[in-house]
Amino acid sequence: MPITQADTTLPPNPQFRRDGWIDLCxxxxxxxxxxxxxxxxxxxxxxxxxxxxxxxxxxxxxxxxxxxxxxxxxxxxxxxxxxxxxxxxxxxxxxxxxxxxxxxxxxxxxxxxxxxxxxxxxxxxxxxxxxxxxxxxxxxxxxxxxxxxxxxxxxxxxxxxxxxxxxxxxxxxxxPVWLSVVPDLYLTDIHLVPDLAHARVRCDIRLNTVPTAATTVTIRLSAGGKPLAEQTTLLDDAELGFDIPVPQLENGVHRDYLLWTPEKPNLVDVEVVLGGERPDRVQTYLGLRSVGVGAQRFLLNGLPYYLRMILGQNYWPESHLAAPSPDALRREVELIKQMGFNGVRIHQKIEDPRFLYWCDVLGLLVWEEMPSAYAFSSSAIERLSKEWMAAIRRDKSHPCIVAWVPLNESWGVSQIADRPDQAHYASALYHLTKALDTSRPVISNDGWELVESDIWSVHDYAPDGAGLTSRFHDQADIEAMLTGMGPARRRIVLGDRELGDAPVMLTEFGGLSYLPKQGEKWHGYSTVADPQEFEERLRDIFTAIAAMPHIAGYCYTQVTDTEQEVNGLLTAAREPKLPFATFHDITTLPAASLPHEQIDNARRKARLAAQDPTPID
Structure with a gap:
């Protein structure tokens, strides 16, 4: 059954669907x-x-x-x-x-x-x-x-x-808790990774056990009800990896109509059938897209793409980390996009698969981040590494996920700048992640004290645009900051690593607290007193970032007020503190680091002035 935006009842994991599941909630x-x-x-x-x-x-x-x-x-x-x-x-x-x-x-x-x-x-x-x-x-x-x-x-x-x-x-x-009926031999994992450069999709599958006799697995790909590819492969082991050619991707011009982006989140429906006396049928999907880094830019489908992200705690006052309803997960994605962002960095949480589904369907990029431990010990290493591997195993096929973040702000490795064992741990997590998935960038320790990393990500809560500009506008200032002390009085890049052509991103900033309740405990990075000042400060900060020619993207803190952290653009009840149109206008300023955005914006304004409805290519 094709994936549609009209789906109202979702299975617990929409990317791995069998008929007849039974809800035990x-x-x-x-x-x-x-x-x-x-x-x-x-x-x-x-x-x-x-x-x-x-x-x-x-x-x-x-x-x-x-x-x-x-x-x-x-x-x-x-x-x-x-x-x-x-x-x-x-x-x-x-x-x-x-x-x-x-x-x-x-x-x-x-x-x-x-x-x-x-x-x-x-x-x-x-x-x-x-x-x-x-x-x-x-x-x-x-x-x-x-x-x-x-x-x-x-x-x-x-x-x-x-x-x-x-x-x-x-x-x-x-x-959720649920029951599912499966045959004696059944599929446990289906990982689909596009390889656009070679017009194919890499498929890795796992079974619950080794087959007693050789059997077959058939993969069918379709888009818009039309077949794209079909392949049947013989297998006699519990794991198998193989490539599926997708001929339509050979046409370098026509293939753009198939590719997944936040603006056009095209999805390919996939049916997987494991043969045997009782076949196992699983419905899944994929997005034909590539992500990477190069020339100090983030790349989507091989082209520079500016990341406009917001930090998501994805926490609700009435239900905490659990969503209050399945609809709330979709609504969270819709609200983020309505404010003009094209991505979300899910902070310290492995999110519900239904949220990732809506990011896939509606078009929202995701940085997935492992929840931290706060002490460094053998048991902490074992626990986090094992759970991080399980998270990647579950989420590897989501097109919305464009980066992995195993550590944040040195939480759990607080002496990483001085202790080789903690630095080795961060490096090991980076390389472990790359071993499990070569198709996405990995940020070893988001915020500061980075070891190996595909993106140099920096957290800077300067209260105004001038403070950010002093560190991020000129290339020389950026390099001095990356190789020296950062805004949090922490070193940004550890060791004598070459900065190379990895992009630089401002992955936490802002955190403006607007009208915290008097007499209550609250936390924010900077405070504004009224809506006018809130808008002025946001425009000041976002305008400064948009003008930075060497910054490849950003992540604002944060989507909603959460407990005593009252620095959201939305309240805890998901009500906007300024009109959505105002947020959208502020967050979508053309980025100086991508000249085509400046050109497209000028063309769009000219056509708007001439009342020309023709869309920009």
Whole structure:
């Protein structure tokens, strides 16, 4: 079934769809286990323990969960009954979790069916062997030690109440739970990476196990209902990689009608069929596009492209990291685009796949960033590396994702400038990411103290345009800053690395706090008193950045007010602090670093003055 913008009911992962999935969200039994007595007390066999209710997938700290309990509760339990679908011979039942923060153990009908660690990534468990006649019961134990700063926690506070730039915690189940029926041999991964230069798509697939006999996999690509390519390949192993030629890409002029960009987010529908006694059919999609860097510019489909991004915490006051509804995820994308931005840097969060789906469909670039741990230790390295690999594995095929960010502002590697082991760790994460995906730029440590990096990304919260101009307008000033001390009194590029032709981007700036409530705790980088001053300051800063001839893009802080961080362009309720048209006018100023934007803008103004409706090519 083709992907359309009219889809109103989405599966939990729209980029990996099977027919007949069964939603298990809703009311579950719930219990705190502050004494950690549940395992010894066999709570998976004691329904009377679960004397409270929670609305899944909202975390117990949130209002929408029905609990709103923000204190320290390191161990929590969930329970619900469900009816299993009838299975045919040769079929299995998978129990899937979008995300459980941080570690989960799962029982079905009293049998332990598996466990998982990593609070931002999905996992699936085969529960076929645990099914019984009649009603089934699933029990989940979730452990999230609130003061453990060695686990990847992102912006979740380790103190009981939010402070500075950290927020209320999101514990336990916070993304959908669902059932899916699969054959005995089934697909677990489908990765599709376009290779525009060679008119092909690289396909990597994984199966749940090695086939007992050689079988086939068939891939069909279509666009607008018309076939683009079809290929059938024999496989006798659990992993296979192969190339699919796409002849339409050979026509260098015509292919532009197929390519994915934020302005024209064309998607190619993909059907994957794994052969066998019971075939496994998965519907997915891809965007034919390339991303990279060169000549100190970001490149989209081989051409310079100016990144106009905004920092997204993607946090809601009533539901925390969980979205309050599937529609809220689409609305977030629409609001960002309505303000004139073409990208979002999701900050310290691996976002719900449905958000990435809407970025793919509606056309919004994404920098994906790993939630940080805050201490440096062997366990922190192991935890973050494992979860980061799982995030890349889940999201590698999204056309909207154009950069990977494993570390931010030296969080978790606070002595990276002086400790070789921390610098090696950052370098290792960079190279690990490049080994898993060669098709995107990687930023080793966004903000400052960068080791190997494809983009030199700098955070600078100067209160006005003049301050930014003094550091970013002239090439000599930029080079002096990159090789010396940056605006946060941190070195920007560590070691004696050549700056090369990597682009320079201003990936955090602004953070203007407009009218914080008197008497309440709040955090902002600079304060304005009224709408007029807010607009004036925004115009001053964005005009200065647009005039910088050597800056390849930016990321403004931030989309919404979040807890005590009241520096959003929108309120926490997603209401604009200035008219959307004003934001759009400010954020879309032509960039001096891309001369064609200046030329196109002049042509557009001339045609507008002449009332000529002909679009710019």
């Amino acid at each position: 809703g009311s579950w039994g719930f219990a705190h286990d502050d004494a950690d007595a549940g395992v010894a007390g066999n709570w998976w066999q004691r329904p009377e323990v679960f004397d409270r209710q929670i609305l899944v997938p909202f975390p117990p700290e949130s209002e929408l969960s029905g609990l709103r309990e923000t204190g320290f509760h390191p161990v929590i339990w969930y329970r619900r009954a469900f009816t299993a679908p009838a299975l045919q011979s040769g079929e299995k039942l998978l129990l899937n979790f979008g995300a459980v923060d941080y570690a989960a153990t799962v029982w079905v009908n009293g049998q332990c069916v598996g466990s998982h660690e990593g609070g931002h990534v999905p996992f699936s468990l085969d529960v076929t062997h645990a099914l019984s006649q009649g009603e089934q019961v699933v029990v989940v134990r979730a452990e999230d030690q609130p003061q453990d700063v060695r686990m990847p926690r992102g912006k979740q506070d380790w103190l009981e109440a939010p402070h500075s730039i950290w927020y209320h915690r999101t514990s336990g189940i916070w993304q």
